[in-house]
Amino acid sequence: xxxxxMVIVKENYPFYVRSIPVENELKFHSVVHTSLDLxxxxxxxxxxxxxxxxxxxxxxxxxxxxxxxxxxxxxxKVKFVTLVDSSNTAHRDNEICSMFWKLHNSYTDVTCNxxxxxxxxxxxxxxxxxxxxxxxxxx
Amino acid sequence: xxxxxxxxxxxxxxxxxxxxxxxxxxxxxxxTSLTVLESMGFRVGQTLGExxxxxxxxxxxxxxxxxxxxxxxxxxxxxxxMDSLRTNHQGTYVLQDNSFRLLIPMASGLQYVxxxxxxxxxxxxxxxxxxxxxxxxxxxxxFVTALPACECWRWCLHxx
Numbered sequence: 001x002x003x004x005x006m007v008i009v010k011e012n013y014p015f016y017v018r019s020i021p022v023e024n025e026l027k028f029h030s031v032v033h034t035s036l037d038l039x040x041x042x043x044x045x046x047x048x049x050x051x052x053x054x055x056x057x058x059x060x061x062x063x064x065x066x067x068x069x070x071x072x073x074x075x076x077k078v079k080f081v082t083l084v085d086s087s088n089t090a091h092r093d094n095e096i097c098s099m100f101w102k103l104h105n106s107y108t109d110v111t112c113n114x115x116x117x118x119x120x121x122x123x124x125x126x127x128x129x130x131x132x133x134x135x136x137x138x139x
Numbered sequence: 140x141x142x143x144x145x146x147x148x149x150x151x152x153x154x155x156x157x158x159x160x161x162x163x164x165x166x167x168x169x170x171t172s173l174t175v176l177e178s179m180g181f182r183v184g185q186t187l188g189e190x191x192x193x194x195x196x197x198x199x200x201x202x203x204x205x206x207x208x209x210x211x212x213x214x215x216x217x218x219x220x221m222d223s224l225r226t227n228h229q230g231t232y233v234l235q236d237n238s239f240r241l242l243i244p245m246a247s248g249l250q251y252v253x254x255x256x257x258x259x260x261x262x263x264x265x266x267x268x269x270x271x272x273x274x275x276x277x278x279x280x281x282f283v284t285a286l287p288a289c290e291c292w293r294w295c296l297h298x299x
Contacts, residue, residue, distance in 0.1 A: 010274060043197075075192040076272045108193060112186045 002099075002135040003067065003083050004028040007107060010077035012036060018131050019083075031069065032081045035061045039071040039079055060093075072100035078107065099134055106130045143218050150241055153179070154257050173257065177264035184268020191215060192273070204273050205232055205293075212269055217241075234266075234291045242287035255283040259291075266291060 004019035006028070014032070019025045038061045061069040067083040074080075080103050082096070110127050157172040191211055198204050209221035213236075223235040241258050245251050259281040266279045270293070281291045 073197075074189075075195070075198055076189055077274050104193065108189045111189045114182070 003085055004032070005103070005131055005135060006032045006081045007103075008032070008036065008079040008081065015078075016127070016131075018128075018135070020135060028083060031064070031067070031083060035069045035071060035081055036079065038062060038069075039073060039081070042071070043073055060096075070096050070100075072097075072104070074104055074107075080104070080107075099137075102130070102134060146216065147241060147244070150258070150261060151244075153261070158257065173260045176257070176260035177267070180261040180264025180266075181268035181271070182264075183261075184265040184270075185272050186268075187212065187215070187265070188269035188272030191269075198273065201230075201275065202226070204270070204275065205234075207273075208266060208269060209234060212265075216265070232293045234293070235288070236290075237288045239287050239289045242283070242289060246286045249285055251286060252283055255286060255289070256281070259283065259289060263291065266293065 003024070004017070006014050006018075007016040009015045014029070017025060017029070019028050042061070061071045061081075063069070063086060066086055068086055070082045070084065072080045080100055082099070084096075106127050110124055113124060116124075154176065157175055192198070192207060195207065195211065198207065205224060205226070209224050213219065213221045217236075217240045219236075219238075219240070221234050222237045223233075225233045225235075241262070242255060245255070245258075263279045263281050267277060270277045270279075277293050279291055279293045281289055283289045
C-alpha cells in the first residue's frame, strides 16, 4: 500500500502531501527531499532514447529498509513522489507508471480550475478522493 | 466546422467588451485593457501548458519547447501550424503567422493596422503563459505589418 504521495512543484517545495499514517509525515518529508536529487539525476541521465511514451517515469528511485521510493516528472517540471511499503511483493513498473499517469491527469484537472490561484495549496476534494483511492489500490 | 470559429467570436467580443465602456480611453485606459487581455491569455496559457504536453515526450531543450508552441499549441488554438520560426540561437525567437485567424475577418492589407494590436494581446499572453509553465521566463511582443500576417517576438530572460 502506498504510504505517502507528494506533489512537488518546479520551485522544489511540496505542493500537496498525503500520508498514511499522518504522524509519519515529517519523516516522509525528509525522505522525499533527499530523493529529489535522484529524480534530477535520473532524468538527465535518461537521454532522448529512453524517454517514455507519456511523461518521464524514472520509476524506482531507491529502496530503503521500510519503503521504496518512486518518482515521476511532468513536462512542466512538477514531480510526483510516492513511498510504497517494502513489505509488499515487488510492484511492476507498469503499475506504478499507470498510477502516476492517473495522478498527472488529476493534477492537470486541478490546475485548470480557475478559482484557486496558481501556487496555492491544492484543496479540491476530487483530487483528495482520487489520491485516497490510488493509495489504497496500490497493493 | 462551427467549432473553429467559436473561439474567434468569443475573442472578438472580449476585445469589444473591454474597449466598449470608453471608446477613446486615452493611453492610460488602453494600457489597462491590454493588460487585462494579456493576463487572461497568460492564465489560459498556463493551463494549456499543463494539459497539452501530457501526451508528448519530454522536452530536452528550448528549441523543442518552441517547436511544440508552433505545432501543437497553434494547432490546438488556431487549427493551423505556425508558418515560420526563426531564431538567433541566443534566446530570441520570431514566430510568423501569415494568416493569423483572429485577423483574417478584418481586412487584407494595410487597413486597420492601428487597431490590430488589441487583437494580439490575448495571444501574446497565451504564449507567455505556456512558456512560463514549461519553465521559461520570457517577454512576448507582436507586430502586424500587413493584415492578416503577424509576427511574435519572444525574448528569453532566463529558464527557471
